[in-house]
Amino acid sequence: MEPHVPEEIKEEIKRLVDEINYHNYRYYALDSPVISDEEYDKLFRRLKELEEKYGYVLPDSPTQRVGAPPLEKFEKVRHREPMLSLDNAFSYEEVEEFDERVKRFLKTDRPIEYTVEPKYDGLAIEVTYENGLFKVASTRGDGYEGEDVTLNIKTVKSVPLRIDLEPVPEEIDIRGEVYMDIEEFERLNKERERNGEPPFANPRNAAAGSVRQLDSSITAKRRLHFVAYGLGFSKGISFKTQSEFIKWLQEAKFPTPRNFRVVKGVKELIDAIKEMESLRRDFPFEADGAVIKVNDFELQRALGIKTREPRWAIAYKFPAHQGQTRIIDIKASVGRTGVLTPYAIFEPVRIGGVTVSRSTLHNFDEIKRKDIRIGDYVIVERAGDVIPHVIGVIKEKRTGTERVFPIPSECPECGSKVRREEGEVAVRCVNINCPAQVIERIIHFASRNALNIEGLGEKNVELFYSMGLLKNLTDIFRLKKEDLLKLPRFKEKSASNIIEAIEKSKNTTLSRFIFGLGILHVGEYVAKLLAKRFRKIEDLYYVEKEKILEIKQIGEKIAESVSDFFHREENIRAIEEMKKMGLKIENPEYEGEERERKSPLLGLTFVITGRLPEERSKVEEFIESLGGRASSSVSKKTDYLIVGEDPGSKLEKAKELGVKTITYEEFKRLVDELSKR
Numbered sequence: 001m002e003p004h005v006p007e008e009i010k011e012e013i014k015r016l017v018d019e020i021n022y023h024n025y026r027y028y029a030l031d032s033p034v035i036s037d038e039e040y041d042k043l044f045r046r047l048k049e050l051e052e053k054y055g056y057v058l059p060d061s062p063t064q065r066v067g068a069p070p071l072e073k074f075e076k077v078r079h080r081e082p083m084l085s086l087d088n089a090f091s092y093e094e095v096e097e098f099d100e101r102v103k104r105f106l107k108t109d110r111p112i113e114y115t116v117e118p119k120y121d122g123l124a125i126e127v128t129y130e131n132g133l134f135k136v137a138s139t140r141g142d143g144y145e146g147e148d149v150t151l152n153i154k155t156v157k158s159v160p161l162r163i164d165l166e167p168v169p170e171e172i173d174i175r176g177e178v179y180m181d182i183e184e185f186e187r188l189n190k191e192r193e194r195n196g197e198p199p200f201a202n203p204r205n206a207a208a209g210s211v212r213q214l215d216s217s218i219t220a221k222r223r224l225h226f227v228a229y230g231l232g233f234s235k236g237i238s239f240k241t242q243s244e245f246i247k248w249l250q251e252a253k254f255p256t257p258r259n260f261r262v263v264k265g266v267k268e269l270i271d272a273i274k275e276m277e278s279l280r281r282d283f284p285f286e287a288d289g290a291v292i293k294v295n296d297f298e299l300q301r302a303l304g305i306k307t308r309e310p311r312w313a314i315a316y317k318f319p320a321h322q323g324q325t326r327i328i329d330i331k332a333s334v335g336r337t338g339v340l341t342p343y344a345i346f347e348p349v350r351i352g353g354v355t356v357s358r359s360t361l362h363n364f365d366e367i368k369r370k371d372i373r374i375g376d377y378v379i380v381e382r383a384g385d386v387i388p389h390v391i392g393v394i395k396e397k398r399t400g401t402e403r404v405f406p407i408p409s410e411c412p413e414c415g416s417k418v419r420r421e422e423g424e425v426a427v428r429c430v431n432i433n434c435p436a437q438v439i440e441r442i443i444h445f446a447s448r449n450a451l452n453i454e455g456l457g458e459k460n461v462e463l464f465y466s467m468g469l470l471k472n473l474t475d476i477f478r479l480k481k482e483d484l485l486k487l488p489r490f491k492e493k494s495a496s497n498i499i500e501a502i503e504k505s506k507n508t509t510l511s512r513f514i515f516g517l518g519i520l521h522v523g524e525y526v527a528k529l530l531a532k533r534f535r536k537i538e539d540l541y542y543v544e545k546e547k548i549l550e551i552k553q554i555g556e557k558i559a560e561s562v563s564d565f566f567h568r569e570e571n572i573r574a575i576e577e578m579k580k581m582g583l584k585i586e587n588p589e590y591e592g593e594e595r596e597r598k599s600p601l602l603g604l605t606f607v608i609t610g611r612l613p614e615e616r617s618k619v620e621e622f623i624e625s626l627g628g629r630a631s632s633s634v635s636k637k638t639d640y641l642i643v644g645e646d647p648g649s650k651l652e653k654a655k656e657l658g659v660k661t662i663t664y665e666e667f668k669r670l671v672d673e674l675s676k677r
Helices: 007-029 037-054 092-106 150-154 182-194 203-211 216-220 242-251 265-282 297-303 364-370 435-445 458-466 473-478 481-485 492-505 510-516 524-533 545-549 556-565 569-580 593-597 616-625 649-657 664-676
Strands: 076-078 113-120 123-130 133-139 145-147 171-179 225-235 261-264 287-294 313-317 321-334 340-351 354-360 377-382 389-393 507-509 584-586 605-609 629-631 640-643 660-663
Touching: 007 037, 076 616, 092 265, 092 287, 092 297, 092 313, 113 242, 113 265, 123 203, 123 225, 133 145, 133 150, 150 203, 150 216, 171 203, 182 203, 203 216, 225 242, 261 265, 265 287, 287 297, 321 435, 340 377, 354 377, 354 389, 364 389, 435 458, 435 473, 473 569, 481 492, 492 507, 507 510, 510 524, 510 584, 524 556, 545 556, 605 616, 605 649, 616 629, 640 649, 640 664, 649 660, 660 664
Parallel strands: 507 584, 605 629, 605 640, 640 660
Antiparallel strands: 076 145, 113 261, 113 287, 123 133, 123 171, 171 225, 287 313, 321 340, 321 377, 340 354, 377 389
């Protein structure tokens, strides 16, 4: 029985919800607040008090944006209308060709009306509303099926939780972009560096990483923005043009694209793109192009779609941001696998709204090819989806004082001799006790997808290493609480937490443990393949390369690396030592002979394209339950492409590579045939 709530309390709660949602719209969508943070907090606290006291919470209450427990995984969501990607144009000539194609397809010479808006560099999202209330949010995924990120998108305050505009559509799917401002991106990266976490490469990666958190409270801590620009499925409402739809979005309090324009004809279109390009340096967000759409929805329907892109829209990509600066120094860093990577230190330069002071030089062959020297003035490029890199040297500015950076003969971290394998670009430190490698190996071993030892991040590992507590992986299991209590920053609780996390990590799985060992070329996927084939870690000791190559998905280089690792006495000794200290390795993924008999699809890789009679996720689960592998991309190692209705570009790729294509019915017959053997 619901508790009795006085009408005046219901009315006050409704008023507070409306008022706070309005102020969220002013602050996050319009960037034009009309009350102070203190006044806002006061309203929010009052609403929360009333909700908790009376147990009366409206579905669009701002208190419901955060607070759900972390998810175990993201569920799949099928889009009712495909979320298509856009074709790209890189020159004005290509824009003119696009206009010609549109007119040719429509059999008209009359100028076409287009809309122009910035191409926000973020993560494409679809938000579904039913009878005006926020229902589900999902990622683009493969265009037909995405991931359910409802709890995370609820934390984005510029996304309305209710459409309060008559007539309220029965159902509507709003498409848009979740993005992060450049200022927030730089703040987040500084915070991550302080916490010993790797920085995000660019604002798009930061936004995508924030949305794809299983714990929505983490997403809530990052100031994400949403901009609405597209219409998916709708019922109970219709629009004639893109510009009419954008106007409706604005009235419904959705943030819409900045500098949105309607133009007529290709000349006005190109002028609008040029204007957008000149404005983008002042945008607080990363924009990597301009999106062009035919304005009339009826014409859009007549134009239809190609394989995966609409004929009625295109993205003009802006040239990458560039800047000039001087290289102060060139140094080399040592990675977890011992590879030396050269990087340049610049005089700081602002490129595309981000301050750049260093950049990878990739490898020593690249330095030689581009003739990059210490003291050189260089052109640095930073595209929206790429880490800054040096694209060329301004040799006219050379004074003769520039210095060539030689390939190091010794490791910059430990002083050991470095080695370069024949035919390889990489220069590698071969000292397994090299401090850089030890620290990186321990951080990797303790990472979430390996042994998941909370508290053993970069900062603590470096501290423990500098104090002589950690010199190798086995030392992790020797750590004692009394050792940690002698260190700065460590109190009873923080020391206990780390020791408890280490104890918990002693019960692990074979695939996690193999991944945690940091074997060259062995990621999570290869670790799982090995765990499926080998029952226990001891079965890998002194394993021959040929045995590894029996696993269809593993090639020569990986097999050599795995065999070499498990032929080294010091590695086997270390594993045995860990076992003596309580390490227990289970292997629930093992597929032995008995499993093999029950797995008719064992060793076969399938890819799906187009719509199937059943949900794609269920078909993929079915494949994997029978021992097969469901992959998302076609390659030479794909055995079958299952082709449904409206197949995408994967079909063309399969034909190019000679991959066998089958219908869903043929797939079911194949399963029946293989099951009878």
